[in-house]
Amino acid sequence: MAMDDKEALAQIQQMVKFILNEAKDKAQEIEARALEDFNIEKLKIVQQMKDKIRQEFDKKAKKLEVQRSIDRSTAINKARLRRIAAQEQVVNEVYAQSQKQLAAICSDSARYKELLVDLIVQGLLRLLEAEVIIRCREMDRQVVESILPAAAAKYSKILNDEAGLKKTVKLSIDKLGRYLPPPPSGDSSVPSW
Known part of the structure; x- marks a missing residue:
């Protein structure tokens, strides 16, 4: 009967070994699936963040372009106003000068x-x-x-x-x-x- 105990023990050890191998395989499979899910989720998050960064960049680029357009338009308007003021000053000077000349002519x-x-x-x-x-x-x-x-x-x-x-x-x-x-x-x- 001792042999039967040895056989039973060997059989139990073989069953334990089989169960451990199965558990190890299952653990590796779960770990591989978890790693794959992690990588998929990570790629999804990275892509979302890239998209968010691109959108923010595009938004800031558009805002900067609008500000540049406003600044350019403001500068052009200021230049026009300065030119108009200079023209008005010249016209006023010419008018005053012509008034003086006309007064001189009228007095003669x-x-x-x-x-x-x-x-x-x-x-x-x-x-x-x-x-x-x-x-x-x-x-x-x-x-x-x-x-x-x-x-x-x-x-x-x-x-x-x-x-x-x-x-x-x-x-x-x-x-x-x-x-x-x-x-x-x-x-x-x-x-x-």
Whole structure:
């Protein structure tokens, strides 16, 4: 019977060995599956994080581009405003200078008459009409009436010399009393003849 005990013991040991091998195989299988699941989950998390980082990067890149566009537009607008201010300053300076020159011309009766003749002739050359009614400031009526023959003669001479046209013009002052407005009050450049 001792043999049977030995056989039984050997058989038990063989069964234990088999069970341990089965358990070891199962453990390896579970470990392999867990490692595979871990790697899959890890790849999924890594991909999600990459996507999140890309989205954040794209969002920041767009925000930066928008800010650059705003900055560029702001700089362009500031440059335009500076240019407009500079242009306005130049226009104001030219206006002030022309006011001074006009005041100087208006204070000299002969130069003022010459200016009025030239202005009337310039208008006549644009109109090219046979009869023109002139409107002037009420205070300049006598001066304008006195220069109408000179303006008509200069107009005819320019047309003859420049274009070979023999044309005359009949000039008269508006008889309906419609005058141009006087200069703004406080303007000392007004002739007082």
